[in-house]
Amino acid sequence: MYTFDSRVRYTEINHSRGIMDASQIINYFQDCSTFQSEDLNLGMSYLKQKNRVWLLASWQLHILKPIKFGEEITIATWPYAFKDFYGYRNFIMKDKHGQVLSVADSIWIYIDALKQCPTRVPDDNAGYKLEPPYEMEHLDRKIPIPDDLTSYPPFQVKKSNIDSYNHVNNGQYIKMAEEFLPDDFIYTKMRVEYKKQALLDDIILPRVNTEDNKYCIVLDSVEGKPFSIVEFA
Numbered sequence: 270m271y272t273f274d275s276r277v278r279y280t281e282i283n284h285s286r287g288i289m290d291a292s293q294i295i296n297y298f299q300d301c302s303t304f305q306s307e308d309l310n311l312g313m314s315y316l317k318q319k320n321r322v323w324l325l326a327s328w329q330l331h332i333l334k335p336i337k338f339g340e341e342i343t344i345a346t347w348p349y350a351f352k353d354f355y356g357y358r359n360f361i362m363k364d365k366h367g368q369v370l371s372v373a374d375s376i377w378i379y380i381d382a383l384k385q386c387p388t389r390v391p392d393d394n395a396g397y398k399l400e401p402p403y404e405m406e407h408l409d410r411k412i413p414i415p416d417d418l419t420s421y422p423p424f425q426v427k428k429s430n431i432d433s434y435n436h437v438n439n440g441q442y443i444k445m446a447e448e449f450l451p452d453d454f455i456y457t458k459m460r461v462e463y464k465k466q467a468l469l470d471d472i473i474l475p476r477v478n479t480e481d482n483k484y485c486i487v488l489d490s491v492e493g494k495p496f497s498i499v500e501f502a
Contacts, residue, residue, distance in 0.1 A: 270400060271305035272345040282338045285452040289336040291459045291501070292444040294371050295328060298360040299440055301346045311396045313433065321388070322380040323356065325439045327410035328461040330373045334364075341365040349402040351394050354379045354387035359403040372405050412462045412498040415478035415485055421449065423491075426471045437467040437496070446486035446499035449477050454484065456501040467496045 281293045306312040316322060336342070343363045350357040356377040362370045379395070381388040430445075432438035443461060450456075467473060467488075473496060474489040483502040489495050 270345050270347045271301065271308070272343055273301060273304055274341070274343050277336060277338050277340045277342060279338055286335075286455075287338060290444075290447055291330055291332070291456075292440050292447055294330060294332070294336065294362065295373070295440045295443055297342075297344045297362065298346065298373055298375075299438075301344045301360060302358060305346060309396060316382075320382045322382050322434065323377045324380050324466075325463055326355070326376040326378050327463065328373060328375050328439070328443075328459070329408055329410070330371060330459040331405060332371045332457045332459075334368065334370045336362070336370050340370075342370065347400040348394070348397045349399055351390040351397075351399075354389055356390060356395070357402070361403065372403055374403070374405065374407060376410055408460060410460075410462060412460055412485070412500050414487055414495070414498060415480070417480075418476040418478050418487060421475045421477065423472050423474045426467050426469055426473065428469060430467075431469055435468065437471075439463060442467075442488055442497040443499055445473065445475070445488060446497075446501075449475060449486050450484055450501060454501070456484075458502045460500045462498045463496075464498070465490060465494055465496045471496075 277289060281289055283290050346358060346360045348356060348358045356379060358375045358377065360373040364370055378387050379390045426437055430437045430441045472491050474491065476487040476489055478485045486499045487495050488497050
């Protein structure tokens with residue numbers, strides 16, 4: 270298990286509720302896995318030499334306790350399985366007393382950057398040590414798109430949305446989707462399914478469904494093929 274410590278910053282909390290949103294939690298988790306890879310010399314430079322990329326296929330996040338400004342937190346991650354071209358990784362966030370604040374499961378795809386297609390994970394688990402999976406509820410990574418969707422004005426991908434791989438960072442899709450949640454909507458679970466990479470200047474068409482105290486936000490392309498689907502409940 271790889272860990273690092275931090276403290277919740279003012280810039281990381283929701284403006285109306287004073288707690289950390291899903292996108293900020295995911296940013297911590299994403300940084301944690303990146304730190305682990307870099308410390309194992311399996312990070313961006315290594316992958317570039319190997320012409321390999323890890324792309325995120327899905328997130329499943331459970332928020333067990335509101336995460337507030339100023340809290341001292343520990344973030345941890347570990348991979349628990351590799352199968353064919355998939356990698357499976359857990360994340361956890363705890364407070365200074367060791368109480369679990371949030372947990373997440375994620376699925377990654379190992380990509381051949383030259384051929385732009387999935388490739389089998391090496392037999393040495395790509396250099397990582399496996400640990401047992403965290404015991405949590407596992408939902409299907411595929412999120413069905415509801416029939417009844419309300420369309421909102423389209424917007425363009427900006428430079429601030431782009432990461433070092435020159436496409437929209439996975440956490441940015443969540444932040445985009447959060448814009449369509451009411452200020453008083455409290456959620457404890459979030460799922461994301463990533464379907465297509467959005468690039469600089471791409472147009473995103475947001476479509477929203479709400480029912481049974483659940484919000485489903487489809488971030489669609491002009492071709493009608495979603496970039497991602499985000500569900501809050």
